[in-house]
Amino acid sequence: MMMNLNITGLPRLSRPCLNELIRSSLYSFGIIKEVVIYLENRFFTGSGYVYLERPPNQDRVYSPLVHKIPCEGYGHVFGTWAKMGPHCRYCKAMGHVLADCPTRPIESRTCHACQAVGHLQATCPRINNPHPNNNTSNKRIRKQPRRESQSTPARTQTLPPVLPALPKRKKKSAPRTPPANQFDILGKSAAEIEAELAQLSTHDPYR
Structure with a gap:
């Protein structure tokens, strides 16, 4: 009977050393026909598969396949195959699932x-x-902004009162004085006016 045994958890070794390790670890489970190592973008992924033959009519008795396969000097690798039956993802043993694992x-x-x-x-x-x-819940109390106490009066900015505009005062002009060669004829008689005219005619300021 030919079967495809998938292997995961392979150590990082050179191709010849890894091939020899797989063959020596799986020798008791059957006749190894082919070993394939998976690469992803030319990088080793730690997984592969083996074509394993387990002939039923042979004098040699093969060990039953297990999920956790020991590797000498490198711990364990894990094998899966078609119709392998229940196996535990916690203890890696065969015969039960994770929910029924005793360990x-x-x-x-x-x-x-x-x-x-x-x-x-x-x-x-x-x-x-x-x-x-x-009994109070563990909710975080948000910090409230500080408020001034009632005893402290709030600072308010006082503005000066607005006064109404005063009306512009008209400047009083000074009384005009007549020049020396002029005279006021208001309230004077004709005789007084003639006398002043005669006085002005006799007065010469450039003498």
């Missing part, structure tokens, strides 16, 4: 806040209620 912890949930097992951070009692005797 798996009953409660595997771990809180990232307190590192305790049994709950997650969303339901952590230390976060939701850090003070057990206090």
